[in-house]
Amino acid sequence: MIQPLPSLPEPEQRAALKPYDCTEVYTLGRAATHEDLLRQQRKGRAIVTPCAACLARQRGTKDSRVSSLSSFIAALHMKGGYVIEAATGRRSNRLSDWLVMCAKAGEMLGRIAQGSKSAENGRKGRIGFGHSDKDILTMLRVMDSRTYKNDASRINAIRKLGVEPVPKRTWLATRLKLVARERGLI
Numbered sequence: 001m002i003q004p005l006p007s008l009p010e011p012e013q014r015a016a017l018k019p020y021d022c023t024e025v026y027t028l029g030r031a032a033t034h035e036d037l038l039r040q041q042r043k044g045r046a047i048v049t050p051c052a053a054c055l056a057r058q059r060g061t062k063d064s065r066v067s068s069l070s071s072f073i074a075a076l077h078m079k080g081g082y083v084i085e086a087a088t089g090r091r092s093n094r095l096s097d098w099l100v101m102c103a104k105a106g107e108m109l110g111r112i113a114q115g116s117k118s119a120e121n122g123r124k125g126r127i128g129f130g131h132s133d134k135d136i137l138t139m140l141r142v143m144d145s146r147t148y149k150n151d152a153s154r155i156n157a158i159r160k161l162g163v164e165p166v167p168k169r170t171w172l173a174t175r176l177k178l179v180a181r182e183r184g185l186i
Contacts, residue, residue: 001037001047003028003054005112016050016086028054034072043080050086052105053112062110069105073098129171135163136180143172 002013002025010027017025026032034057037047049055056069073083073092082093083101090097131139138161148154151169159166167176180186 001026001028001032001049001054003058005054005058007108007112008050008054013050013054017048020048020084020086022048029058034068038072038075038079041076041079041081045081046084046091047076047081048084048086051088051108052083052085052092052101053108055083056105056109058112060113062106062113065109065113066102066106069109070102129165129167131163131179133183133185136176136183136185138163139167139172139176140180140186143176 002010002017004010004013004027014025026037028034028037034055041047047055052069055072056065058065060068076083077093082091084091085101088101090101092098092101139158142148142154142157142161145154148157151172154172155166155169177186
């Protein structure tokens with residue numbers, strides 16, 4: 001059983017299944033669904049897959065994907081079948097093997113569920129506002145002033161004094177004084 005994934009293309013999955021001499025190869029999503037596999041399952045038959053993560057539904061969050069994998073394996077075991085992971089030779093009907101398979105699948109499903117840009121964004125970090133020292137001092141003066149009744153009026157005052165872009169309330173409350181200290185302004 002194969003399911004093309006971004007990190008594991010179909011040809012690589014087919015190559016991993018070759019040593020097992022499978023009689024039928026199903027492609028999840030195209031030729032078969034989870035329900036089809038369970039319907040055809042007989043007691044004692046094994047499903048060979050390149051890795052356990054290929055058996056999970058490929059939609060949703062990491063947790064929903066791991067949950068779909070666990071529920072599929074549980075239904076398969078109820079029918080008397082089991083899964084063999086071609087990459088490692090582990091079997092789902094052995095508890096110690098299944099725990100390792102599930103942990104590795106969880107890691108892989110987490111990486112797949114992240115999206116393509118998250119690693120790139122994590123490396124770059126957040127881009128700062130780029131305020132000048134004068135802007136920082138202006139924001140500090142407004143935030144420390146008792147003239148303004150609430151944060152909305154403070155933000156409007158900062159905008160009227162010509163500071164652009166105007167940060168949100170949380171940044172003003174948590175980061176403004178840290179940035180001013182880093183620059184030696186206070």
